[in-house]
Amino acid sequence: MAEIDEVEQGQRILVIWSGIAPPKKIEELVVHLNSSVGSTGIVAVENEERLKLSSHPESSFDVVLSGMMFPSFLVHGLDTLAEIGRILKPSGKLTLAEPAGTSGDLRPSEKLISALKLSGFVDISVPKELNLSADESTAFKEKFGDGKVIQISAFKPSFDVGASSQLPLSFRSKAALKPKVKDENVTKIWTLSAQDIDDEEIDILDSDTLLDEEDLRKPDPASLKSVFYSFLCDCGTNKAGKKKACKNCTCGLAEELEQGKMPAKKTVTSSCGSCYLGDAFRCASCPYLGMPAFKPGEKVALTSRQLKGDVQ
Secondary structure (H helix, E strand, O other), X not given: OOOOOOOOOOOEEEEEXXXXXXXXXXXXXXXXXXXXXXXXXXXXXXXXXXXXXOOOOOOOEEEEEEOXXXXXXXXXXXXXXXXXXXXXXXXXXXXXXXEEOOOOOOEOHHHHHHHHHHOOOEOOOOOEEOOOOHHHHHHHHHHHOOOEEEEEEEEOOOOOOOOOOOOOOOOOOHHHHOOOOOOOOOOOOOOOOHHHOOHHHOOOOOHHHHOOHHHHOOOOHHHHHHHHHHHHOOOEEOOOOOEEOOOOOOOOHHHHHOOOOOOOOOOOOOOOOOHHHOHHHOOOOOOOOOOOOOOOOOOOOOOHHHHOOOOO
């Protein structure tokens, strides 16, 4: 049996056991606790597997003792710890014993402490290794192998789950909260807020004063048009100042200079002058690539076989 801390008169105690704890040990523990809590206290016994099914009221026990009877070893899961935290009274104490190790289903003491914290317990004690009897040690090794049994105590916080508390609010005026300056020579810290700004005393810069007469003058539409043309192609003006369309005009200036005349239909022309000689003499953008050589001026036509794609 693990080491049982002293309990006080009138306390409500819950003993949680698991596995095949000998009835004699359960009876001995209950008798010992009853003598400590007296007639005004209560000692209840519950199996770990039926802890949730028992539906104990919230905050109904002052102390919970879990896994304290060997060779019945109990590994406490998060659900079990959460249920223990629910039925403990505020500031209630939990004392548990659990196998610890790194093999099989065991976990190191650090993991157990972390599980207690996640379940809401505070003031967790330093793990203490328990000494087992020969029979208890044999039963432990048969079930878990290498490891040890540790005992830890923890407390529920001094408030219930879902408890609320009213925060003190001060409704005093700002003048009452303003600290009084005892020494007139003390320099106050300079601050500036939106309320300290007076629009009538602030000189706002007029953006129109940043513009001169040249900036306010409207541009000539003709100059804008020439600028527009310069973005589309190489059209512009010659040395005499007259509009001049480039050779491959695409912006429409050439048609405008012809005074509304319809532009002549463009024909495919060669940029190298060697299209008729064959592919070996043609440039990369030649419209006659892939066609046989022909005589200058000869009409080029494709045969029906050339018009068909190579389909496998």
